[in-house]
Amino acid sequence: MELAQRATILTPSLTLSIDSKAKQMKAEGIDVCSFGAGEPDFDTPEHIKAACMASLDAGFTKYTPSSGIPELRQAISDKFKADNHLDYKPSQIVVSNGAKHSCYNAILATCQPGDEVIIPAPYWLSYPEMVRLAGAEPIFVPTTQENNWKMTADQFMDHMSPRTKLVILNSPGNPTGSVYSREELQAIVDVAQEEGIYILSDEIYEKLTYDGAEHVSTASLPGAYDLTITINGFSKAYAMTGWRLGYLGAPEPIAKAIDAIQSHSSSNPCSFAQKGGLAALKGDQQPVTDMREEFDMRRQYMCDRLSKIPGISVVVPKGAFYVLANISKLALSSQNFADRLLSKHHVAVVPGVAFGDDRTVRLSYATSIDIIKKGIDRLEEFCRTL
Secondary structure, eight states: OOOOHHHHSOOOOHHHHHHHHHHHHHHTTOOOEEOOOOSOSSOOOHHHHHHHHHHHHTTOOSOOOTTOOHHHHHHHHHHHHHHHOOOOOGGGEEEESSHHHHHHHHHHHHOOTTOEEEEEESOOTHHHHHHHHTTOEEEEEEOOGGGTTOOOHHHHHHHOOTTEEEEEEESSOTTTOOOOOHHHHHHHHHHHHHHTOEEEEEOTTTTOBOTTOOOOOGGGSTTTGGGEEEEEESTTTTTOGGGOOEEEEOOHHHHHHHHHHHHHHTSSSOHHHHHHHHHHHHSOOHHHHHHHHHHHHHHHHHHHHHHTSTTOEEOOOSBTTEEEEEOGGGOOOHHHHHHHHHHHHOEEOEEGGGGTOTTEEEEEOOSOHHHHHHHHHHHHHHHHHO
């Protein structure tokens, strides 16, 4: 018996693979400095956990509406208005099992075999796999360190075709940490509007920006609203990665289609996690600020250290919690670099080939400053041996 072709074309997640290997080494008693995982090392704020536990105590453990409980969808609608200048009615909002699930639902609702999807590279590694699962074809747009790893409107036009159905934007971005300016986004929106191309705007890192960088929601720009699906969630800003709770806002017909897809795939997001999400949006936001400030300190330290290592260059990221280090001068593939660094010096990084750029490796600074200091010391020593 043969597997379905869609299952055989997928590439396993290298980020999860690296993280798993690092954890196995730690379990064996090896002192590993891991820069692999893309999740905050902070605990979920207490008031969010308390709301979830209270809902469990109250027996809130049954099915909910497929798109999420009404009060959470209303809170998300209010959040979109206050933070993003977006007017999404609750009926335009779908709560899903993580922002990854929201992205996949959006792609399934808009793309089909024969369609093409524009994806700037380096990219989050799940985007092209989601596109392939939908039967569409990912079209990669290589970006450069000189342009802060961002796609221009001209590059967008150069890579589109009559089959282009969707473009995926991620700002602040993973793995680059890049943040598109209002002007850069507007230029891309103008092209998409002229050609009638949908935009998936993944804004999961919106709360994590630095150096005065402004997060701009794509759908808030002139001409973008009717084309854009805005993705967000709770994992990064509220340290809720394991809760699996994300959401999207979209034009009504797209939201209804996504609701129908979700009703037949996962039924609904976790009931009691939704109560935690409601507390996250309506409760104290100081933990978000505190976490962002800590990430900022780590970011500056890591970038300063990396920039002084011969053979490595970095663009100082303006968002998220990653640094993309260019290792092309060291004459190693990113996979070889990562494997040797982990096996010989016990430092875990993610090879850039996973993100579509073999010249780079990704380091996450969502770990303690002590681990960052020790890990960069080891990385520096490793580079001296090359």
